[in-house]
Amino acid sequence: MHSDHIPTRRPWLATALLLAIAFPSGARADEGTDFFEKKVRPVLVEHCYSCHSVGAKKSKGGLQLDTREAIRKGGDSGPAIKEKGEDSLLLRVVEHAPDVPAMPPKGKLSDAAVADLRRWIKMGSPLPATKAETRPENATGPFWSFKPLTEHPLPGVSDPKWPARKADFFVLKKLDELKLAPAPAADRRALIRRVSYDLVGLPPTFEQVEAFVADTRPDAYERLVDELLASPRFGEKWARHWLDVARYAEDNPTGESTCKPPRFPFRYRDWVIGAFNADVPFDRFVRLQLAADLMPGTAPADYAALGFLGLSPVYHKEPKLPKEVVAEIVADEWDERVDAITRGFLGLTVACARCHDHKFDPITTRDYYALAGVMANTQLAERPLKSDADADEDAMTAVRRDVLDTSMRLNYAKELRATALKEKKDLAPLEQQIKTLEARVADLKKREKALDTGPAVNVVRDAGTWVNGDDPAWTTIDYQPGRYRDLPVFIRGNPARPGPIVPRRFLELLSAKDSQPFKTGSGRRELADAIVTRAAGLTARVFVNRTWGWVFGRPLVTTPSNFGALGNRPTHPELLDDLAARFVANGWSVKWLVRELVLSSAYRQASRHDEKSAAADPDDRWLWRAPRRRLELEAWRDAMLQVSGQLNLTGGGPSDDLDSVRSVRRTVYGKVSRERPSDIHGLFDLPDPKSHGEKREPTTTPVQQLYFLNSPFVRRAAGALAKSTAAGKSDEEGTRALFRKVLLRDPTGSEREAMRQLIRPGRDGDPPAWELLAQTLLTSNEFLYLN
Known part of the structure; x- marks a missing residue:
């Protein structure tokens, strides 16, 4: 259902939510x-x-x-x-x-x-187009996304007074070409609600709206934006955007019984929140997530950034399987990490070159294995939060691996004992083996406890990785710090068919004529440096495009993780190029970038519908109005908690169970599971954290509507809201108070009459049904959508 046709002024028709239609469709x-x-x-x-x-x-x-x-x-x-x-x-x-x-x-x-x-x-x-269909511009020069960044001069426009920021000139120039006109500016009530949700993920209060409407200073909006950017709530909102890209989760797809989950995943989430609040330059943000441990002078707290790799999905590798099978699983894990890095930072589908040269982009199989080799020298580990914790990290990593391996051997021996018992075989050798293994596990756990002396973070460290099949009955994975390897090309992606060795290095297409092998350790630091130096133009374009999408609801390149031949072209190429160049020139400052976008006239447009413009551009690709969007799950859940008086703004630390009614912190602090997603994550479009999340794909299903009507979370919020806002008030006062709290306005005359009928459905003298009215407002389109 197109959002333009969703009524916003009938919040009392709660049961109409059941009429929402789900549109089944094939894969994107x-x-x-x-x-x-x-x-x-x-x-x-x-x-x-x-x-x-x-x-x-x-x-x-x-x-x-x-x-x-x-x-x-x-x-x-x-x-x-x-x-x-x-x-x-x-x-x-x-x-x-x-x-x-x-x-x-x-x-x-x-x-x-x-x-x-x-x-x-x-x-x-679905099939990709051929090279001839996707890359016609190659005949005249480099592909658009690989060109050097450059700032563009201001284009001539029909109304030089309309632009408020440089980006507006490029938007208006395109509208002029299409004979479209921008929408009028949004009213101040809509604007403060919009920018509050977009910057901090929470609604303003009625009092804040009234104060902003009454503020006649010419820089009132700029002051509001700066206040929101400085709020600690900004990092909580914007970190969630990045956590999608980083496929953040707190466990593994195969479950705790076969693959131990990381112990401190929340520290990566908290680091990302802090990084956005502190406006860590994006180039440093990239470097820390790939190589914080290899950068001189890294503060202990910044080691948590390595959770980008340290929390990668890990799959169970059964030691009883043959070496070839385990090697395939290990190669799949390397592949996922290459994919997350290259799509997340570079917007390139390098993982498509695992089995063959990329069919559409100038990325070879050798390029792929040059990067996979970096991952083949990287081990997931834990690191104490100390200034000099290398020795502790080595000892802790080694003992944890010994605990896991010995425990698995013990379980296997017990299985053999059970079989021998059924077959009435001699149990003495197995009993002795079990006794020895139990003693070793107990000893290792004592050592583990002794080493576990303080807070730690999930990280990666440099260590060469080999799959060891010397024992046909028990395949192991050997990690060797200080010893590194280059991978061969796996023919057709099969580790059992090694081809020529490929030195670890950066992608040739982004290295000009300098594709020298990495020389230090795994190569992680050199890879991180290359992403923000040699590939700075591409990296900046990709992040600026993501940011545009997070602010405007639609990125300029609608395939934000594919800037290659199969990706879509930017709607405003000069705008993207210029904005990325200025982003780098302004020190890769994320807050500068966000401020530039929300201060633009394009952002401040009304979202009103115009038949003529909609006929020419039904998807609003050319930004003739502000889009109308449904709140993302974090924003609507947090808003329900806030207006009902339940929201606890305590941040950081271990995650909450979002399916529990006792979870009243911001949704970003809820547990994200790869194995058992929470109900709201499953229902409301959180990307699958088993792999990089390119963007959110909003859905509308009857189950979502039933959740709004029947879930304990919504019912509890409605009850708390009714009790704190309307209880004990007259019908008129209570209705007005609820409207102000939820919809940030007073009810109209017709709404007051409809509300009176809603809260007084029974006999005279019955108490007003404030909870029903509260739930009706909380599930109304006016509350759930952003104009």
């Missing part, structure tokens, strides 16, 4: 093509392209599978794929159905590969 185009490149194309490359590609001597059966057009066309037997069809020919041949030739002829694909193909077909078999 960028999600589907990413899935194809990472999961499907590698299978086709390894098993199909030798016979069914442009490069094959003769395409057997007339079928080619390496271009979009060829797959759609099919071969001599007809189309290979039926849209979302379970009976697609491609799926039947790889499943070795009896009525079709079995493919590949040398042996059936793995169940996982077949499942990936089936899932891709269910998505609608």
Whole structure:
């Protein structure tokens, strides 16, 4: 349902929420093509392209599978794929159905590969365009996102008085070209509510709104913005944006029973909050998250920044599995970290080059393994928060690994004992082994407790990583600090098929003519430096684009983690280029950037609808008005707590259980789980923290509406609001007080009459139904949407 058609002045129609319609749809185009490149194309490359590609001597059966057009066309037997069809020919041949030739002829694909193909077909078999379709500008110069940054002169515009900041000139220039006009300025009530939510994630009070409306000073709005930027609430709001990018979570996808969760994940979250409040320059923000331990003079508190890598998803690696299987799991973990770094900071899908050269961007398989080699020399660890904690870190990491390995060996020995008991075998050798292992576990835990003398953070440290299969019955992972390795290219992404060794280095396309190997340790520090020096233009563009999206609701590049050939082009390229150049020139200051955007005339527009403009630009791509947006889950939950008088602004420390009614701190302090997401995270669009979160995709479902009507959280907020605001007041006074608290205004005449009927549904003399009115206002569109 388009937000323009959602009524905002009928908050008493609470039950109308049940009429919301969920619009089922297939996978997003960028999600589907990413899935194809990472999961499907590698299978086709390894098993199909030798016979069914442009490069094959003769395409057997007339079928080619390496271009979009060829797959759609099919071969001599007809189309290979039926849209979302379970009976697609491609799926039947790889499943070795009896009525079709079995493919590949040398042996059936793995169940996982077949499942990936089936899932891709269910998505609608999304396919990327060809190089010729995606990169026409390559013939005339470098790709747009790889060009050096440059500030642009002010363009001529139809109304030089309208722009308030430099960015406005570029916005108005585009509107002029399209013969569109910007919307009038938003009224001051809408503006203070909008900027308060966007900067601190909380609504203003009625009294603050009234004071701002009455403030006639010419710089009143600038003063308000500066006050919000200086608030400690700013970091709590803006950290949540970054935590999506960093796929922050506090456990692992395979659960505690098989993979111990990190002990101090919240310290990374708290560090990010503090970094945004302190306006840490973004280039330093990047460096600290990748290499704080390798930078001279790092304050102990800044080691928490390493949680960007230190909290990476970790999957259970069963020691009883063969070396080849464990090596594949380890390689998958390296792959996820390469993906999070390159998409998060650089906006490049480097992980697509794991199995083959990137099909659309100038990124080679050698580039991929040059970066994966950095991850192959990086170990997740804990570090005490001390000035000089290297020795403690080494000892703690070693003893924790020993505890885990010995505990797993003990569990395995107990399993063998149970089997031997059933088979009536001699138990004496196993009993002795179990006794020895139990004693060792007890000793190791004593040592662990002795070393655990103070607060610590989840970090990474430099250590070469090898999968050790010397014992056929027990595969281990060896970490060797001080000894480092370069990875070979894994042919088709398979660690069991090593190719030529690739030195650790930065991406060649961003290194000009200087792609020298990294020389120090894992190479993490050199990688971090390269991201903000050699790739400064790209890095700045990517973050500025994310920030624009977080402020305006829609980024200039609508694929914020893909600035390559398959990504979308910026709607305002000169604006993005100029703003990124000025961002760097202003010391990579995030607060400068945010201030520049919210002071713009484009940001201060009204969100009113205009039929003529909507006909020409229905998606508001050219910013002829301010967008109307639903509050993100953190903002509406925090707002409910605030207006109901329950919000506890205590920050930091271990996370809360968001499904508990006792959780009344800001939502950013709630636990984020990869294994068991909280109800509100699952219902209200938190990105899956098992991988990098490009952006939030808002949904509207009946289950969300039922949550608003029936959840204990909402009912509790309504009860607290009614008790603190309206109890004991007359019908008129209580209604006005609730409207002011929730909607920041007085009710209209018709609303007062409707509210009277709502709170007095029964017999005369019954107490007013204040809780019902409170819940109605809390679940109204006017409260849940931002104009």
